[in-house]
Amino acid sequence: MPAHQRIVFLRNVVDDPKIEIGEYTYYDDPGGALLFASRNVLHHYDFLGDRLRIGRFCAIATGARFVMNGANHAMTGFSTFPFNIFGSGWEEGFEMETILSGLKGDTVVGNDVWIGSDALILPGVTIGDGAIVAANSVVSRDVAPYAVVAGNPASKRRRRFDDATIERLLAVGWWNWPVERISRNLAAIRGADIDALEQAT
Numbered sequence: 001m002p003a004h005q006r007i008v009f010l011r012n013v014v015d016d017p018k019i020e021i022g023e024y025t026y027y028d029d030p031g032g033a034l035l036f037a038s039r040n041v042l043h044h045y046d047f048l049g050d051r052l053r054i055g056r057f058c059a060i061a062t063g064a065r066f067v068m069n070g071a072n073h074a075m076t077g078f079s080t081f082p083f084n085i086f087g088s089g090w091e092e093g094f095e096m097e098t099i100l101s102g103l104k105g106d107t108v109v110g111n112d113v114w115i116g117s118d119a120l121i122l123p124g125v126t127i128g129d130g131a132i133v134a135a136n137s138v139v140s141r142d143v144a145p146y147a148v149v150a151g152n153p154a155s156k157r158r159r160r161f162d163d164a165t166i167e168r169l170l171a172v173g174w175w176n177w178p179v180e181r182i183s184r185n186l187a188a189i190r191g192a193d194i195d196a197l198e199q200a201t
Contacts, residue, residue, distance in 0.1 A: 006030040022056030043070030055111035056175045063118040074098035111175035
């Protein structure tokens, strides 16, 4: 954004094939927003095959980080020290399965998610549509759609809306609309009248 160069639409600047980012999702960082893939997605190695998938219209604040499966150490034996990565014969006898057995899968962030400053998202977590992750939280388990989580480990503090409204919001899925329809209906999207949002055309 020319007026705010600390903000980038991540889809336009991240070219790592292991990272999928939806349109209009942005990252805000005065110290190098363009470096998101290398500074904010940690331990993301090709040979493990895990993916980071982030939906559309997400807001990611400065310092939010995603720890991928490559951060895990083997935990099937007595020591977790990664002898094999140092070579010099220490790699002999290492069995890759000791790492693979601990993989948590892909990390998935839904649509319209707000992730606060310095939040840490751990491997294999799914964050549902419309959720909010408070600043400095450590997300170690899945977050339900439209939940607000905070703390270390992050726990649900409240829901943004009642169950019926959340179900209707997920059915509407405004983030999947064509941008022209979104632009015509910003008042309904920004508002709190679910009937109006459902009737938006």
